[in-house]
């Protein structure tokens with residue numbers, strides 16, 4: 001469990017983080033979201049003591065971070081940043097194995113860990129282990145950056161805009177991967193983003209920062225249903241944009257051949273209605289009629305892909 005206890009950071013007269021208190025349970029993802037300058041990065045960097053708090057403290061599993069030397073603390077806490085920060089002259093394998101090596105793991109154990117992580121991120125170990133970062137695509141570099149941060153099974157993984165540089169479609173895949181791997185490994189993650197949609201998609205809990213303060217800390221469903229401040233409401237409003245756009249597009253646009261179970265919908269109905277029908281009834285597609293005649297189907301996957309184009 002991570003306990004952030006009345007933590008504050010001031011620079012001269014200005015307060016970057018103002019008395020933030022919150023708890024993150026082990027094995028969960030907490031997403032810290034807020035506009036530029038709201039103090040997210042400063043809050044994150046106080047957890048691994050890249051910044052020292054002006055007051056307050058952080059406890060990891062009951063132990064104050066002040067009790068551990070910063071460089072030792074940082075070996076226990078993974079850190080992944082936008083633009084991945086890979087060592088350009090080291091292979092993918094050496095990059096991922098960097099922290100285990102510092103911790104004195106045996107070669108075989110490091111190798112096994114590197115291969116396990118590459119496989120988890122859908123990168124064939126034999127094909128990628130010995131490549132250099134420059135020989136990878138942006139998305140692959142980003143995955144290696146996250147794999148490196150996870151390599152030593154840290155108590156905690158801090159991620160600062162880890163997907164900020166990725167285009168929206170790859171980004172959605174990267175988020176899905178992270179979620180799957182986090183569940184599999186049981187990692188505890190604190191992730192910073194300015195993107196409320198990412199927060200809602202990834203977070204077990206979402207922490208919204210505004211002007212250095214924590215203005216809401218709740219589940220994604222609570223944030224959507226009961227935004228605590230007008231700013232949170234605005235941020236949530238942006239998320240609905242893809243949904244609003246789906247409500248303007250008729251089923252006829254994504255009509256494909258095939259059948260689907262359940263009640264049919266007319267081709268003039270909106271993608272939003274079909275999405276709701278799929279989610280509500282647990283179907284992966286709905287049958288569609290044109291002028292009352294069964295004429296094919298629209299799949300959940302196709303709607304989702306379309307929504308992502310507008311994200």
Ligand SMILES: Nc1ncnc2c1ncn2[C@@H]1O[C@H](COP(=O)(O)OP(=O)(O)OP(=O)(O)O)[C@@H](O)[C@H]1O
Nearest residue numbers: 011015016034035036037038039040041042043194
């Ligand atoms: N080293 C520093 N010296 C002085 N002021 C700083 C320093 N670091 C951050 N600040 C100020 O603290 C405030 C919070 O910055 P921080 O980087 O934590 O915000 P953020 O929410 O992460 O923003 P962004 O999304 O733009 O990265 C800002 O007003 C920033 O200018």
